Each structure stands twice: as structure tokens, then as C-alpha cells.
Amino acid sequence: MKIKDARILITGGSSGIGKAAAKLLSAEGAKVAITGRDKVKLDKGAAETTSIAIHADVAKEGDIETTYKIIEEKLGGLDCLVNNAGIGEFPSLEEVTVEAFMKVYSVNVFGAAMMAKKAAEIFKKQMSGNIINIASTAALKGFARGTIYSSSKFALRSMTECWQAELRPFNIRVMQVNPSEVTTAFANAERKERDEVANKLTSDEIAHAIKSLLEMDDRGMVPEVTVWATNPFKSN
Numbered sequence: 001m002k003i004k005d006a007r008i009l010i011t012g013g014s015s016g017i018g019k020a021a022a023k024l025l026s027a028e029g030a031k032v033a034i035t036g037r038d039k040v041k042l043d044k045g046a047a048e049t050t051s052i053a054i055h056a057d058v059a060k061e062g063d064i065e066t067t068y069k070i071i072e073e074k075l076g077g078l079d080c081l082v083n084n085a086g087i088g089e090f091p092s093l094e095e096v097t098v099e100a101f102m103k104v105y106s107v108n109v110f111g112a113a114m115m116a117k118k119a120a121e122i123f124k125k126q127m128s129g130n131i132i133n134i135a136s137t138a139a140l141k142g143f144a145r146g147t148i149y150s151s152s153k154f155a156l157r158s159m160t161e162c163w164q165a166e167l168r169p170f171n172i173r174v175m176q177v178n179p180s181e182v183t184t185a186f187a188n189a190e191r192k193e194r195d196e197v198a199n200k201l202t203s204d205e206i207a208h209a210i211k212s213l214l215e216m217d218d219r220g221m222v223p224e225v226t227v228w229a230t231n232p233f234k235s236n
């Protein structure tokens, strides 16, 4: 796909990976819209990335309807959905609650699916489109205290495979990016961005992976890419 003039919707684009992707894709000439829950942060992120701000929570079906209405009004269509919005809860097994499961699944699983459902309607009609799911290395391997988060990302990975099977005949690419640890505000109670750490990834590497997947000619599709830091044993 040509990035220039492509219409791209990134959920959770007001910080971290989504914001870095919005910035990079906008700089390459794409028309980008970002969503987020915190309006002040969202408006700031949109200004910094030359994107359209859509104040919307992917866990709310009404907000998803509004998101796609605004996309139609402001972009006149869509070429790519990046399902990036995601949250984490990391209780031990004995601390797990259905409420905590629902909180995370309503964003990482149900929200991503409902966003993709609307995108698929558009993409099927035009016989083209891209969905990029931002999962995690937690989608590949479980870990202690990962009951909720890791299982939500395993679910996302399984949906990626289902959508690939369903949508590939319509010339729609469904791709997944699995970042290992990235120094963002992720799982930070105060929602503050973390300082860069020498042996960990930054959001820019993940943004680069997203751009690379998209700019390949449409005849090619990379089903999944995992991004690791190269120097895990180096101290800061």
C-alpha cells in the first residue's frame, strides 16, 4: 500500500506505540485519525502527530459507531485500522476476578473485535484494506501473573488468524505485531511515559514495524511480526 494519502485509524493513539505510529505515518503523508479516552491527552497527541482526534473508548459500542461516523465525515473512507488500544492487569491467580478480566477483555479482545467488524464491512465493499493488531510477546508465551493480560493477547492472536482466513479472499490484509517490552505508559497507574532504557525497545521501533508491514505492495502480506530488543543483558 502507498502510505501517502492512505486513510489510517489508530486506536489508542494518544501515547506510546500508537502515538509514535501516528507521527511516523503522518510524516509519510498518510491521513491519520487517533482515538483515546483522556481528551486532553488525545488533543495534545493529535496536535503533535498531525492527526484527527476522535474522543472514543473502544470498550463502548456507541463510541465505536461515532468513531466510524467521524472517519467517514473527515476521511471519506478507510484503508487501514490499527487495533492498538490495550490495557493490562497483572494479578496472581489467587487475586484474579471476573471484573478484572472484563475490564481488560472489553478493550483488548471485545473492543478490538468490534473495531475490526466495522472495518471489515468497509474493506469488503472496496475489496481492499488492512488491519494491524498490536498484540504482544505475551500472545506467544504465558508468564507468572499473566492470566488476564496474556490470555487476552492469546485471544487477539487467535482472532488475527480467524480474520486472515475470513478476509484474505477479499484482498484484505490482517497482520499482527508482537512487541516485547516497550518503555511507555503501559500499565502505569499514573499513565506517565517511562524514560528510555538502553536495553529495551522504544515505541519508534514498533512504529517502524507497522509502517514496513503497510508499505509492502498489497500482493504481499506478513501475517505476524515479533520485535525484540537486541541487547537484553546490557544495563542502562
Ligand SMILES: NC(=O)c1ccc[n+]([C@@H]2O[C@H](COP(=O)([O-])OP(=O)(O)OC[C@H]3O[C@@H](n4cnc5c(N)ncnc54)[C@H](OP(=O)(O)O)[C@@H]3O)[C@@H](O)[C@H]2O)c1
Pocket: 011, 012, 013, 014, 015, 016, 017, 018, 035, 036, 037, 038, 039, 041, 056, 057, 058, 059, 084, 085, 086, 087, 107, 111, 134, 135, 136, 137, 178, 179, 180, 181, 182, 183, 184, 185, 186, 187, 191
Ligand atoms: N509497552 C509494552 O511493553 C507493550 C508490549 C507489548 C504490547 N504492548 C501493547 O501495545 C499497545 C499500546 O500500548 P502502549 O505500550 O503504547 O501503552 P500506552 O502508552 O498506555 O498507550 C495506550 C493507548 O491506548 C489508549 N487506550 C487505552 N484504553 C483505551 C480504550 N478503551 N479506548 C481507546 N483508547 C484506549 C490510551 O489512551 P488513554 O490513556 O486516554 O486511555 C493510549 O493512547 C497495547 O495494546 C499493549 O498491550 C505494549
